[in-house]
Amino acid sequence: MTIQWFPGHMAKAKREVTEKLKLIDIVFELVDARIPMSSRNPLIDEIIANKPRMMLLNKADMADPDVTKQWIEFFATQQIEAIAIDSQSGTGVKQIVTVAKEKLRPKFEKMMAKGIKRPRAMRALIVGIPNVGKSTLINRLAGKHIAKTGDTPGVTKAQQWIKVGKELELLDTPGILWPKFEDEEVGFKLATTGAIKDTILNLQDVAVYALRFLAAYYPERLKERYALSDIPEDIVVLFDEIGKRRGCLAAGGVVDYDKVAELVLRDIRTEKLGRLSFDRL
Numbered sequence: 001m002t003i004q005w006f007p008g009h010m011a012k013a014k015r016e017v018t019e020k021l022k023l024i025d026i027v028f029e030l031v032d033a034r035i036p037m038s039s040r041n042p043l044i045d046e047i048i049a050n051k052p053r054m055m056l057l058n059k060a061d062m063a064d065p066d067v068t069k070q071w072i073e074f075f076a077t078q079q080i081e082a083i084a085i086d087s088q089s090g091t092g093v094k095q096i097v098t099v100a101k102e103k104l105r106p107k108f109e110k111m112m113a114k115g116i117k118r119p120r121a122m123r124a125l126i127v128g129i130p131n132v133g134k135s136t137l138i139n140r141l142a143g144k145h146i147a148k149t150g151d152t153p154g155v156t157k158a159q160q161w162i163k164v165g166k167e168l169e170l171l172d173t174p175g176i177l178w179p180k181f182e183d184e185e186v187g188f189k190l191a192t193t194g195a196i197k198d199t200i201l202n203l204q205d206v207a208v209y210a211l212r213f214l215a216a217y218y219p220e221r222l223k224e225r226y227a228l229s230d231i232p233e234d235i236v237v238l239f240d241e242i243g244k245r246r247g248c249l250a251a252g253g254v255v256d257y258d259k260v261a262e263l264v265l266r267d268i269r270t271e272k273l274g275r276l277s278f279d280r281l
């Protein structure tokens with residue numbers, strides 16, 4: 001899905017999420033575990049304001065586990081409860097309800113103190129940038145037994161609640177927010193991980209960024225993947241070396257840099273270089 005974020009779109013997205021917040025008890029902020037900062041919306045704190053929130057580091061199966069652990073510890077210092085999940089396989093997903101229940105315990109205890117004997121299920125909204133895995137998580141949480149519990153009249157598109165066990169209800173449409181395009185490095189990280197379309201940024205520029213990052217943080221994996229005895233300083237030489245070894249050639253046998261860029265990015269996104277994290281503390 002390509003989303004062009006113009007100021008009007010951003011304002012509309014913000015308005016829609018703000019409206020949905022009125023209906024829920026807790027926000028599940030979904031980010032990409034490989035880029036937990038770069039895949040956040042820049043205005044998220046302002047938008048969510050005082051709503052209880054949990055951060056879900058999705059696609060943790062693709063991220064460097066040591067770095068994910070550091071991020072979870074970092075968010076804890078910011079009073080943000082973060083958990084690592086893999087919505088595709090379901091790893092960690094069960095924890096969401098447990099942690100949410102704990103976070104909302106004071107609110108529900110207050111309700112019970114006021115005489116409400118059986119508090120209703122917790123209501124939650126998933127928010128996140130495009131492609132972060134919102135639909136995958138909704139389907140995963142819904143499991144096979146999607147039970148829709150009535151519409152809310154009066155809103156343009158009827159909101160529906162998806163029951164997740166007895167204790168959680170999820171709005172069926174997630175809140176879609178925009179990533180931070182204005183920062184060049186953030187853009188490169190979003191492109192490298194496939195969060196934004198390859199047509200948005202120049203593919204060779206993205207691959208240059210990715211290769212420099214790999215050379216700095218994962219040199220051994222880079223060497224192993226492309227059978228390099230060492231990593232050339234000069235990025236053009238590195239492109240040449242990879243291109244020659246992997247047959248990314250144009251007519252006349254010269255290295256085709258576009259093909260090299262495509263190959264490297266495909267290798268990264270399909271985990272041929274292992275689990276990688278691009279946002280670092």
Ligand code: G4P
Binds near residue numbers: 059
């Ligand atoms: P969105 O609603 O936020 O836009 O994202 P969506 O669920 O469509 O997920 C975007 C892509 O990310 C999908 O891949 C999805 O399978 C993948 N994905 C979601 N969660 C995880 C996860 O925890 N781990 C991994 N490895 N991948 C995840 P796709 O290539 O666009 O589609 P497809 O492969 O499912 O066909």
